Amino acid sequence: MVVMNGEPHTEHPTDPQGAQYAGGPGPGGSAFPRPEKVDPITGLDLVAWFFAQTQKDHSFYPLHKSTITFFNVMNFKTINQRFSYQGGNAYLCKFRDELKRLFEGETVLRAGADHLVVISLNLSPEEIAMRVAMLNKVMGNYEGGLRNQIKAGIYIADGTPQKPIIMMDRASLACREVHGIFNKDYCVYDDALKNKHEQKQYVLDHFDEAFEKGYFHVYYQPVVRALTGKVCGYEALARWIDPVKGIIPPFIFIDVLEKVHLIHKLDAYIIEQACKDLRDDIDSGYAYEPISVNLSRLDFELSDVNKVVNDAVAKYDIPKEYLVLEVTESAIASDLTSLGDHIKEFRDEGYQVWIDDFGSGYSSFNNLQTYDFDFLKIDMNFLRNFDKTPKSKVIIASIVDMAKKLGIHTLAEGVETKEQYEFLKSIGCELIQGYYFSKPIPLEDYQNKRAELCSFETNESPEERTYFDCIGEVNFLDNAPLRKHHLEVTSDIPxxxxxxxxxxxxxxxxxxxxxxxxxxxxxxxxxxxxxxxxxxxxxxxxxxxxxxxxxxxxxxxxxxxxxxxxxxxxxxxxxxxxxxxxxxxxxxxxxxxxxxxxxxxxxxxxxxx
Structure with missing residues (x-):
């Protein structure tokens, strides 16, 4: 039973048995016990009571023909902290009043914590979405200067009898889909979301099996030198090829593994496999290039990542400069105080450390001030609207110019067109990665085409790499490119x-x-x-x-x-x-x-x- 407005707050508003709602049915229960009817804070009927009535009396409300909209207040703890619990209660009451005004004639309920629910019979998803936008316009600028967002998840019943708690869970799941997405207020539960949720559950249930039976594979995407078009490196990327589900998208299993704190196991596997494959390339006599691997925040928190990397490199006798460590923006944006020490230790030992997805987070520029990196990977989102948004070119060019002045090399990922490639080459971005050159492909494809893909006709030699890295230090955008820069902000134009x-x-x-x-x-x-x-x-x-x-x-x-x-x-x-x-x-x-x-x-x- 909820004692205060939004406390204690839980990540998920329901569990599979509905225990979050007072009086929810147990695993074998078919009816709700007697829950409280009215929420003491808002005066609204409680969801648990409402559901109990629909279970007890099927004529009470045609739930199977309804649309359930689940509302969640973002950062409600901040409201309690700033305005006290009394202020939080006042916020909930204003929230209630706005829902009653916007959804006049529909059923408004309290679901506990900072969650209110509207059950409607007469509104389409488009009409609900319009009301959600109006709600955020009113509630988004709360008194006291607090800017806030309310998210909504919409579930449309299909006309068949269903357990109320399942319907509520689906609305809640849709709501969680837009959590943390600033420019999206609502989500509708549909088949795509259902499949995504089922895949995530499959990942949880079969992760250990995938490891044991070798369902994880490493795909390699080439990195190309802009000036020559030659391959000068690869990025190692994880792929899950399942005998039942087929290819499980990385955004599905990586998100799940991060949430359940298992991603470090996968990353350690990718590091070891990349070193093993690199050793095979070296021994084969064909051209071989540095391989980059990704390190997330949890790698540093949940494992001795320096030991993991060093052990794999030692096991396969890999030159350290051939294993590149890409630190993700999320890792750098975290509060991990020891991250700077880890990065320094890696670089002191001879590894290159790159900052991945530069520009994807609010703290990107502060990271360049705090940490030392060898390469900066420009976030692919800057290229997605390249043709339609002229500002993208200015931003990308400014990033390359800044990086050169800081002594950092640059790489752009997500390159898909010749126009993008030519522009990046013209501004001095050194390395290019993207589907314009190649999608990530399995090791077998390289092995089957070694004469074509692994010769020095198409790949850089170590001497070429050193040579072109020196050329890459030249800033094509500088008005005085001949002058050596020593972190001075100057202009030779009078x-x-x-x-x-x-x-x-x-x-x-x-x-x-x-x-x-x-x-x-x-x-x-x-x-x-x-x-x-x-x-x-x-x-x-x-x-x-x-x-x-x-x-x-x-x-x-x-x-x-x-x-x-x-x-x-x-x-x-x-x-x-x-x-x-x-x-x-x-x-x-x-x-x-x-x-x-x-x-x-x-x-x-x-x-x-």
Whole structure:
């Protein structure tokens, strides 16, 4: 029996026997004992009582023709903590009132904890979805500045008699499908969700058997060097091929194994198998490449992952640089305090450590500040709307530029088209992975085509890898690619922002390169430049400069002009930026042409022809 509004809160609102609902039938029971009728907090009838009535009197409510909508308040503990239990009770009562208003004429019930239920006879899923959206609009901005979401799961009865608790479980299951998905408020229970749930249960029931009988297989997806198109590595991926279910999708069994804390067993198996397969490649005399394996948060929490990796490498005598460790975003985003020590230990021992799925989590950029990585794998989601969302190109290019400046190599996964590949190559992303080159394939396919797939015609040699890794450090997006970077934020383009009021000019911003240029002809500020201009030029010249700026303002195009200044010839490019009242802002790029022409004295590093 629930004592307080949402406490104690359980992960699942029902168990298979319905014990979460007071008075639910036991494993062999066919009728509900006498549960309480009314919830003392909301005044709503309780689900347990309502179900008991439908079991006792089949004319009480045509449940077999109804639609059950199960509601769950996200982060309800936060509401209790911020507003006390009394405040949480008030929230539930407001929640109740909104449901009664939006679902007028339907049955609203309390299911315990932070769960309310609507049982309706007259509403379609589309109509319910519309009301769920309206509910979140009202409840999403709760008083006190708390932003909150309410999720809903919808189960539509098929007209046949069913146990009420099963119907409720299905609505609850649909609700859990959208837990943690910010932009989705509801889910409808359907055959696809039913199959997914059954597969997850199958995974739980047959995981040990799959290990014992070798149903897990390692598939390998090639990683390709963008500049050459040659294979330069592989990612090891787990596949479950079951004699009964066929191929069980990874998103099914990985999700289940993570939730039941068994994923570290699978990851340890993949690590060992990758080392074994790599040893076979080395011994075969064919080309072999580094293999990357994934390490999740639970690998670090539930096992001595450093020992697992080192034991497998030692067992098969694998060079450490040929086993690459991909640390997932979820592992890095966790509160695991020792993760930095693990990463440092791996890198100190000679392993490469990559950050996987970069950009998929809110803490991605903080991770680059906290940990040291050799490679950054750009999350494939950035490429999914590549053709329709121009912002994707800007974001990807910015990530590559940033990584290069931090001394980190880059790889993009999920590449499916030539356009994506050509763009990534043009911005200097070094490695490419995706269906454009190959889907993950079993080891047997490589062994059957070794002459084609495992020769140095199609694969990098160790010497090529070292060579192209050096080339990969060049930042194609930098305005000064020849300069070596030492975590400095600089620009070699002499840039300034100038503000004009009538014919008076003041400087709002100048960078270091701009100051170097104006220092070369005796000026220290933009105001100094203006004074020198007025001193050395006629009013006609000053009028022409003014006309250039007016034209830039009206045309919104770049203007370029040259002028003499203190025995120097200066080239200027300007673009209008914006205005406020009688203030007008322009962006300037200025170069001293005379100084450049005078640089005839050769430096010790300059060849003269």
């Amino acid at each position: 840039l300034a922002i100038l503000e004009r009021t009538e014919r008076n000019y003041t400087g709002l911003y100048t960078n270091k390169a701009f100051m170097t240029v104006i220092n070369s002809f005796g000026a220290n500020t933009i105001e100094d430049v203006v004074r020198i201009l007025r001193r050395e030029n006629t009013q006609e010249t000053m009028d022409k400069i003014f006309e250039h700026l007016l034209w830039a303002e009206k045309s919104n195009e770049i203007v370029e002009y040259s002028m003499p200044l203190n025995e120097n010839k200066i080239n200027c490019k300007a673009r209008f930026v914006g205005h406020m009242g009688n203030k007008f802002a322009y962006m300037f790029v200025v170069r001293n042409i005379t100084l450049r022409d005078k640089e005839t004295t050769p430096s010790k590093n300059r060849l003269q022809f």
